[in-house]
Amino acid sequence: MSLSTEFVTFYLAGNYFGISASKVLELNRNFEVTPVPKSQKVVSGIMNLRGQLVPAINMYESLKLEAQDDRKEAIAIILQCAGFLAALLVDDVGEILSLEEDTFEPPPSNFSIVSKEFILGVHKLPTRLLLILDPNLIIQRPEKVAKNSALLAH
Amino acid sequence: MNDDDILVEFIIEAREILDQLDLDFVLLETTPDNKKLIENIFRAIHTIKGNSGFLALKRLEKVAHAAESLLGKIRDGHLMLDSHKTTILLSALDCLRSIIEGIDDLQVEPAGDDSALIEQLLALAMGKNIEISLSQPSISSPIAASDLLQAVAQPLTPPADDSILSSAHLSAADLTESTERVWDSDYVDPANNQEVATPVRVNLELLDNLMNLASEMVLARNRLLSFTKQFMDHDFSSAVRVIDLLTLELQERMMKTRMQPISQLWSKFPRLIRDVSNECSKKVALIQMGAETELDRTLLDAIRDPLVHIIRNSIDHGIEAPAERACCGKPEVGKVLLRAGHENGMVVIEIADDGAGINYDLVRQKAVEKGLVSPQQAIGLNDLQLLEFIFLPGFSTKSEISNLSGRGVGMDVVKTNVSKIGGSIEIDSKPGLGTTTRLKIPLTLAIIPALFIRCGTEAYAIPQDSVLEVANLDLGSDSTGLEDFYGSPVFRLRNRLVPLLFLNHQLEVSQDVPAANAILSIVILQSSGVRFGLVVDEVLNMQEVVVKPLGPLLKDAKDFAGATILGNGRVALILDVNGIAVESGMVAKIQSRPLTPVSTQEKSHEEDIAMLSFELDEQFRLAIYLDQVERLEMVSPKLVQRNGSRDVIQYGKDIMHLIYLSQYIEGAGGYQANKNEDIAIPVIVHRGKGVIVGLVVSQVLDIIYVSKNLHQASPPQKGLLGCVSLHDQVINVLDLEEILMMRNLHENSKEYPAVIDMDQGS
Numbered sequence: 001m002s003l004s005t006e007f008v009t010f011y012l013a014g015n016y017f018g019i020s021a022s023k024v025l026e027l028n029r030n031f032e033v034t035p036v037p038k039s040q041k042v043v044s045g046i047m048n049l050r051g052q053l054v055p056a057i058n059m060y061e062s063l064k065l066e067a068q069d070d071r072k073e074a075i076a077i078i079l080q081c082a083g084f085l086a087a088l089l090v091d092d093v094g095e096i097l098s099l100e101e102d103t104f105e106p107p108p109s110n111f112s113i114v115s116k117e118f119i120l121g122v123h124k125l126p127t128r129l130l131l132i133l134d135p136n137l138i139i140q141r142p143e144k145v146a147k148n149s150a151l152l153a154h
Numbered sequence: 155m156n157d158d159d160i161l162v163e164f165i166i167e168a169r170e171i172l173d174q175l176d177l178d179f180v181l182l183e184t185t186p187d188n189k190k191l192i193e194n195i196f197r198a199i200h201t202i203k204g205n206s207g208f209l210a211l212k213r214l215e216k217v218a219h220a221a222e223s224l225l226g227k228i229r230d231g232h233l234m235l236d237s238h239k240t241t242i243l244l245s246a247l248d249c250l251r252s253i254i255e256g257i258d259d260l261q262v263e264p265a266g267d268d269s270a271l272i273e274q275l276l277a278l279a280m281g282k283n284i285e286i287s288l289s290q291p292s293i294s295s296p297i298a299a300s301d302l303l304q305a306v307a308q309p310l311t312p313p314a315d316d317s318i319l320s321s322a323h324l325s326a327a328d329l330t331e332s333t334e335r336v337w338d339s340d341y342v343d344p345a346n347n348q349e350v351a352t353p354v355r356v357n358l359e360l361l362d363n364l365m366n367l368a369s370e371m372v373l374a375r376n377r378l379l380s381f382t383k384q385f386m387d388h389d390f391s392s393a394v395r396v397i398d399l400l401t402l403e404l405q406e407r408m409m410k411t412r413m414q415p416i417s418q419l420w421s422k423f424p425r426l427i428r429d430v431s432n433e434c435s436k437k438v439a440l441i442q443m444g445a446e447t448e449l450d451r452t453l454l455d456a457i458r459d460p461l462v463h464i465i466r467n468s469i470d471h472g473i474e475a476p477a478e479r480a481c482c483g484k485p486e487v488g489k490v491l492l493r494a495g496h497e498n499g500m501v502v503i504e505i506a507d508d509g510a511g512i513n514y515d516l517v518r519q520k521a522v523e524k525g526l527v528s529p530q531q532a533i534g535l536n537d538l539q540l541l542e543f544i545f546l547p548g549f550s551t552k553s554e555i556s557n558l559s560g561r562g563v564g565m566d567v568v569k570t571n572v573s574k575i576g577g578s579i580e581i582d583s584k585p586g587l588g589t590t591t592r593l594k595i596p597l598t599l600a601i602i603p604a605l606f607i608r609c610g611t612e613a614y615a616i617p618q619d620s621v622l623e624v625a626n627l628d629l630g631s632d633s634t635g636l637e638d639f640y641g642s643p644v645f646r647l648r649n650r651l652v653p654l655l656f657l658n659h660q661l662e663v664s665q666d667v668p669a670a671n672a673i674l675s676i677v678i679l680q681s682s683g684v685r686f687g688l689v690v691d692e693v694l695n696m697q698e699v700v701v702k703p704l705g706p707l708l709k710d711a712k713d714f715a716g717a718t719i720l721g722n723g724r725v726a727l728i729l730d731v732n733g734i735a736v737e738s739g740m741v742a743k744i745q746s747r748p749l750t751p752v753s754t755q756e757k758s759h760e761e762d763i764a765m766l767s768f769e770l771d772e773q774f775r776l777a778i779y780l781d782q783v784e785r786l787e788m789v790s791p792k793l794v795q796r797n798g799s800r801d802v803i804q805y806g807k808d809i810m811h812l813i814y815l816s817q818y819i820e821g822a823g824g825y826q827a828n829k830n831e832d833i834a835i836p837v838i839v840h841r842g843k844g845v846i847v848g849l850v851v852s853q854v855l856d857i858i859y860v861s862k863n864l865h866q867a868s869p870p871q872k873g874l875l876g877c878v879s880l881h882d883q884v885i886n887v888l889d890l891e892e893i894l895m896m897r898n899l900h901e902n903s904k905e906y907p908a909v910i911d912m913d914q915g916s
Contacts (some may be wrong), residue, residue, distance in 0.1 A: 034612065034725040036704075037661035041713055046704065046727075048719045051370035055707040084705060139707075 003101055006022065008121075009094035009130060010077060013065045014087060014110065015128050016092075019077070025085070025133040027093055028076040031056075047087055049078060058089045062138060079135050086139045097130070099123050104132075161261065164205055166355070168254050171198045175247055176425040183428070184628050186235045196225045202250065211263045214253050220275035221246040241432075242274055244425075315721050323705050358451070361411055368401075368408040369700060373723075375401045399493070412452075413581055416494045416503070417445035419454050423465060427490060430469045436475050437487040438469055447494035449501055453595055453670060456575045458501070460568040464505045464591050465490060467564065472509030474826055482586065484508065500577075502599060507588040512583035514540050520549065541581050545569045570732065576602060602701060604718075604728065607677060611664040613726050615699055615718060620731040622678040622685070624693050630671030642743060645676070645687065648857060652678060653740060656689045659740050681731040684744050685686035689736075697913075703727060712737045762859040767840065768814055768851040777858065777878065778888045783839045786854055788834040803848065810839065810846045817891045819873035842894060849888075858885070872896070 007018035008027075033045040033056045056076065060067050068103040073089040107119045118137050123130040161697035175598055188230050192254045203218035221243060227233040249271055256264030260857040375398055382391045431438040449457075473479075473488035480486055491506040518532045526543065527535065543549050547566040572579050576596045583589040596602075605624075627645050630638065636643045636654070643654040654676065658664045668674055670688075676687040699718035704711060715730035735741050787805075790885055793814065794801050801812040837848035864876030864887055873896070875889040 031723050034717070034727065036708055036714070036727060037663050038712055039708055040712060043707055046708070046717055046725050048723055048725050051366045051373075051719060051724060053702050053705060053719075055705060055716055086707070 003082060004079050004098050005101075007097050007132065008077065008089075009097055009100060010075070010090040011092045011094065012059050012063065012090055013071065015065070016094070016128055017133055018099075018130045019079070019135055021096055021134045023081045025078040025080045028078060028087070029074065031076050031139075033089070040131070044089060045071075045078065049085065049087070052085065054078065054085045056089055059088050059090055059138075062075050079139060080096070081135045082139055084139070088138065089153050097123075097125075099130075158261075161209065161257070165210060165254055165258050168202055168205070168250070172251050172254070173245055173421060174198065175449060176244075177421055179244055179247070180424040180428050181842070182235060183240050188227075192225065192229045192235075196222065199225060211253075211257065213263050213266060213268060216272055217246055217249050217253070217268050219277075220251075220272040220279070224275050224279040227281075233278075233281065237276055241597040242271075242278060245430075246271060246275060256423050264404070280597055311578060356411075365408050365412065368405045371401050372405055391561040412450050413448040414451045414454055415445060415500075416447050416449055419461065420445055420459055420492060423461075423492065423757050425451060425668060426462060426465060427469065431473075432465055432472055435475065436469060436473050438473055439487050439489050441489060441491045442493075443491065444494040445492075447496065447501060449595065450597065453501075453575055456571065457577075457593065459596060460571050460579075460593065461503070461505065463564055463568050465492075468505060468507040468509065468589065468591075468692065472507040472511070474510050496597075497594075503593040503595065503596045505593075506588060511587055511589050512541070512544070512581070513585065513823075517541075517543055524549070537758065539581075541583070544581065545579075563735070565670070573619070574732065592715055602699060604699045605677065605694060605696055606695055606726070607657075607675075607688075607690040608692040609657045610691050612663075613694060613720075614657075615697075615728045616677060616679070616688075616731065617715070617728065618696065620679050620681050622680050625676045625678060625687070625759045627674040627676055628671075629668060629674065647678065649689075649859075651686045652676075652685060653744065654689055655734070655738055655740060656686045658689075660734060679731050679735075684735050684741050686735065686740050686744075699726075699728065763862045765858050765860060765885075765887065766838065767855040767858050767880075768836075769853040770819075771852055773810070775855075775883070775885045776815070776851075776888050777860075777885045778838065778890060781859060782840050782890050784839045784846075787837045787839055787848065789837045789848065790834050805846055805848070808846050810837075811849045812837065812848045812850055813893065813897060815888070818896050819871070819888075835850075840890065842890075847894065847897075860885075 006021035008021050008024045009016060009018045011017070013115055016134070028049070029140060031047050031049075033047050035045040036043060039045075042058055042062045044056040047056050059065070059073075060071065066110050072091045075090050075093050076087040077093070079086050079088060103123045103125070104121050105124065106121045108122070118133050120132045120134045121134060158275070175195060178191055178195050178198075181523045182188060185191070199218055199222045203215055203222055206214035206218060224233075224239065228235050228239070248872065249268055253264060253266070256266075283504065288588070333339065375394075378394050382394050385391075423442075424440055427440045429436055468490050469488075473490070474482070476486040479488065489508045493504040493506070495502055514537050518535065521527050521535075521540070521543050522529050526546070544565050549566070569579055572593055572595070578594045580591070580592045580594075581589065581761075603618040603620055603623050606613050606615050608614075625647060627636075636645055638644070638653075639651065639653070644651045645654055646652070656667075658666060674689050675691070675693050676689055677693065678685065678687050701716045701718060703716050704714060708714075712733040713730060715728045717725050717727050720726050730739070765777040766780050766783050767775060767777045770776055789812075790801055794803050795810075796802075801814075803810050803812060836851055836854050837852060838854065840847050840849065858880055860878040860880055864878055866876045871886075873889055873893050875887045877884050877886045879885070
């Protein structure tokens, strides 16, 4: 018997994504993001989550998605992982799905819609594909990029 | 509890033990016969050895074992502890500490070779008096030093191994015996055990989270409170009141949990002083007072480096060598006093030494050498002004650079660090008697007053301590307007050139340049010794804010010191004035090209005195010394209350007495406050000995700089000191003291008419 995992699903530029529900603290619809001038592009700004400052991640920038006309970023998925919080700004959320290992496949090699590095793999659902994101990488990548560029500068 | 947790626990415990051992060793050196102390030290090292053996940390175990062997001999009275042995044992502690820090970083024991150190410990334990002292650098980097020694001693390794083995056998026999004694002594000697309820170790992060929740609770309560007014329901209101009180108490208690006694920090200093004084071959005793004074823990962290630096300075620069001290008739052992206490809601920390004090002549000489002042100016500088130079980057009076100080990197960094947390620093030094450095630190970092400004669509907060003033510059009507100084915009503020920085350009929110007739809002800021004007879109309001860090994702944002959450739940960024000054290149620019064009004018100002000129009625011009003016206010006549015969007004928490100058000055017109209740009247506020008075005037004009020498009026006029001339105009200077005296007499006259008759007869 294969293990089943719960995923929070969401939409970005018409793509269907999933992220492990164990890392999701909550979904937030009423939020305001304060932009931080001169910060990395992947950070849209910061928001207030019950007195805690949470960086809001620009998922379009992070996944290198083309911004579309219906870009709403109406919902923030609050992740708690690698010791701190981050909010992923997404257009809409879907159902929470409990999926078995047997529909899962590693990302195909000719995958080109989004930056492949964040995709853990793909769940083949009856009607469409669900792209599973790696929450750790999404939260940590900006820092890594900063580190690398700092290394290059020296 | 998994393995990781055990390791974390071990690291925390080992650190505590090592900190305590530092103290114990220094104490032991002064009282080598203290059996109890030796017992405690032995037991502590034994604990580390036992635990590291359990966790299979081989390096730790070996070093701890060797140190234990030597300590065992000392405890049993076979050997005496001397300075040499203490130094070796302390370097063993340093070695243990660096391994533990390594474990904390890597989660495994870092690679390294301690055999040289172990060899020495064991050789000493065998009673050999080898004199390969671990050279001084070993204190800061024991691994590197022992590696070095090891490299030299490489060919001799086989016999060295033997000696380790043999002495290991030797002390293994001791060990069983000593462990028994350790257990025995636990019953006899409970002094080292905590008798009272032991404090619980709580994760700092957890505390911060709780603190956060408590603050949020306060906000939520505020919302609830507004409902009680809507519903007017008695039961509901009383329930809310209970929540109100509980929340308040919760918040207060939470604040307290963050407070820690300063002794936590100071406990590291006996060791520091021992090391530094040994290094400079001086004798220094440390006295601590007020170690129980509590401070927010983030502040404790922030003042650690400044304190260490000041103490090093005291020993290295301040306290003289023993021979020199004897010559001056001082005791050979110098004193460093640490004193902490509360004063006006601030924590004051004093670091005093009884050393040579600051050589003002040397400071003066260095300032001239560095071209900071001309030789003529230097002669005129007083001690206080000379002390200011000490805080300049790159300024040092030490001619040779030592390991400890003299590189000129120091007091400026200390000052920056202290002002970063909203504190201030003062130095008082008497040649031959010593130097006292006073740090004033706010009780808590959490809440600071800030000025809100708008740039683009967003509001930003500027910490108030770096704001000097707010000015408007009307580009359309100002005769000089914006000027260009080596490619940067400057403007004139009371004849001083102030460089400008456009916040929207700095933050890259827009590239707009102001229109030719725009009115600029400028916040004058002071940071890193640089004064500059920040052009903002709008100045909003003052508000107290709770500072929160931006977190790891945004830690590269140099322009911001943090963020705060506003009453409406939105986040506002807090500008880092220091960061902006450095980032924008403002600091470098000003330091390379001081704004000299007006310095000639500035100089003439030094001989002049600043006064505030005002009009009493259309013709009558007066001036008052600027240092007598606390601030200027516009007062609505509606708020003026008649209190008996006096006019008073509520001023903050105090009462301000209004003075109508025309009643006291001869020749002034019969000007009275405008009775039209809708027009605010200008008032010059003066805070005198315990009383606040407001001088009612018809118009405040300008700050003027005039010669110190007044023209005496003859015959002397009541209420006037004399007059000055400015641009062919004569301005009378107010004698505030006389006016206040006359006012008091006047007041008294209401109660005791007889007295006034006599006085007025004169």
